[in-house]
Amino acid sequence: MDKEFVVVPRINLHRCLGDLLKNMDGADVTFHVGGEKISAHTSVLAARSSVFKAELFGAMKENLGDPIGIDDMEADVFKSLLYFIYTDSVPVLDMTSNEGEAHGDVAMASHLLVAADRYNIKRLNLICEEKLCNHIDTNMVATSLALSEQHGCKGLKEACFEFLASPSKLKAMKASDGYEKKSCPSVLKELITRLLPDEFETLKDIIMEI
Amino acid sequence: MDKEFVVVPRINLHRCLGDLLKNMDGADVTFHVGGEKISAHTSVLAARSSVFKAELFGAMKENLGDPIGIDDMEADVFKSLLYFIYTDSVPVLDMTSNEGEAHGDVAMASHLLVAADRYNIKRLNLICEEKLCNHIDTNMVATSLALSEQHGCKGLKEACFEFLASPSKLKAMKASDGYEKKSCPSVLKELITRLLPDEFETLKDIIMEI
Numbered sequence: 001m002d003k004e005f006v007v008v009p010r011i012n013l014h015r016c017l018g019d020l021l022k023n024m025d026g027a028d029v030t031f032h033v034g035g036e037k038i039s040a041h042t043s044v045l046a047a048r049s050s051v052f053k054a055e056l057f058g059a060m061k062e063n064l065g066d067p068i069g070i071d072d073m074e075a076d077v078f079k080s081l082l083y084f085i086y087t088d089s090v091p092v093l094d095m096t097s098n099e100g101e102a103h104g105d106v107a108m109a110s111h112l113l114v115a116a117d118r119y120n121i122k123r124l125n126l127i128c129e130e131k132l133c134n135h136i137d138t139n140m141v142a143t144s145l146a147l148s149e150q151h152g153c154k155g156l157k158e159a160c161f162e163f164l165a166s167p168s169k170l171k172a173m174k175a176s177d178g179y180e181k182k183s184c185p186s187v188l189k190e191l192i193t194r195l196l197p198d199e200f201e202t203l204k205d206i207i208m209e210i
Numbered sequence: 211m212d213k214e215f216v217v218v219p220r221i222n223l224h225r226c227l228g229d230l231l232k233n234m235d236g237a238d239v240t241f242h243v244g245g246e247k248i249s250a251h252t253s254v255l256a257a258r259s260s261v262f263k264a265e266l267f268g269a270m271k272e273n274l275g276d277p278i279g280i281d282d283m284e285a286d287v288f289k290s291l292l293y294f295i296y297t298d299s300v301p302v303l304d305m306t307s308n309e310g311e312a313h314g315d316v317a318m319a320s321h322l323l324v325a326a327d328r329y330n331i332k333r334l335n336l337i338c339e340e341k342l343c344n345h346i347d348t349n350m351v352a353t354s355l356a357l358s359e360q361h362g363c364k365g366l367k368e369a370c371f372e373f374l375a376s377p378s379k380l381k382a383m384k385a386s387d388g389y390e391k392k393s394c395p396s397v398l399k400e401l402i403t404r405l406l407p408d409e410f411e412t413l414k415d416i417i418m419e420i
């Protein structure tokens with residue numbers, strides 16, 4: 001029949017689960033993160049993260065009534081992680097209005113990448129990695145490079161290497177605040193061997209062995 | 211940066227929840243349907259159906275350990291309902307290989323429409339309604355018309371009325387097996403008043419008052 005008698009609305013699973021997260025109906029686990037108590041549903045966490053699954057249905061199964069402490073993570077980051085788990089989207093990374101906010105985004109992308117790696121949520125990991133690839137600048141590149149090495153982000157490492165192929169940007173990175181704090185010797189060595197032309201092969205070998 | 215360093219995979223929330231349904235990790239409620247025991251997760255059911263939410267977090271909250279009996283529904287229909295709740299899709303309605311199977315599909319669409327209405331799952335309701343609109347034939351039209359009246363499906367009712375505007379199809383419906391069993395007086399009256407031309411206005415009024 002050509003005439004449309006019925007209009008089927010778009011998929012809304014993500015919206016239903018987003019409402020569930022907001023309303024917290026039937027939440028059966030509470031986390032303690034950065035001084036805040038944050039509730040959630042074990043079944044949704046387990047469905048989306050093999051790490052949560054192992055923790056919540058394994059070691060912590062008997063004590064689900066007690067709040068679970070999450071160290072080394074800010075409450076906002078954990079909340080964004082939960083939002084992604086429930087809805088498959090990360091609105092906190094969508095703001096691109098001005099430079100200040102973009103900088104905040106990049107910081108959030110870094111934190112979320114670490115959180116996604118910790119809970120083995122591959123798609124969020126890649127979304128953060130993509131975000132960082134698209135916002136490489138001289139201030140952030142040292143941090144991104146270190147992150148890429150610590151969390152096995154090949155694409156981000158490649159993007160940083162490409163960015164640093166320009167001598168002026170390489171120099172600016174070395175002078176940036178983030179450099180000393182974030183530098184990660186193994187990836188810097190790899191960078192050096194990439195940037196040095198082939199005629200310095202022996203030199204490269206020496207550098208890699210330092 | 212133009213070069214693509216990272217490929218972000220497609221949304222996979224529905225796949226994660228589909229796996230949760232399959233593996234039943236952390237299921238916290240069991241239903242008794244058509245002789246089968248079927249387990250599920252209250253948080254997912256509540257997120258997707260206001261009726262399940264009211265039942266599971268309201269009246270039945272204290273007795274969630276006991277199986278919940280579902281009457282007047284076949285196990286296969288309930289399973290398809292659950293699959294939609296978890297994944298936002300209905301593969302059981304996608305088969306269109308041959309006529310026999312298409313007929314089975316239409317029967318399933320009718321059952322699922324009733325189930326979706328019972329649990330107030332609007333999108334599934336409309337998917338079933340659309341399916342029925344696209345598979346109206348002389349054998350099924352009486353059933354579809356009755357369903358449309360009982361479950362408030364305006365689009366389906368319109369589609370049936372349009373189909374029955376042909377005198378030969380109207381006659382075939384009246385002769386079909388489903389007619390007497392499924393006929394629904396109020397909708398048949400409405401059909402009659404639609405099909406009768408304007409000059410029979412008084413006659414229409416009389417029919418409506420019978």
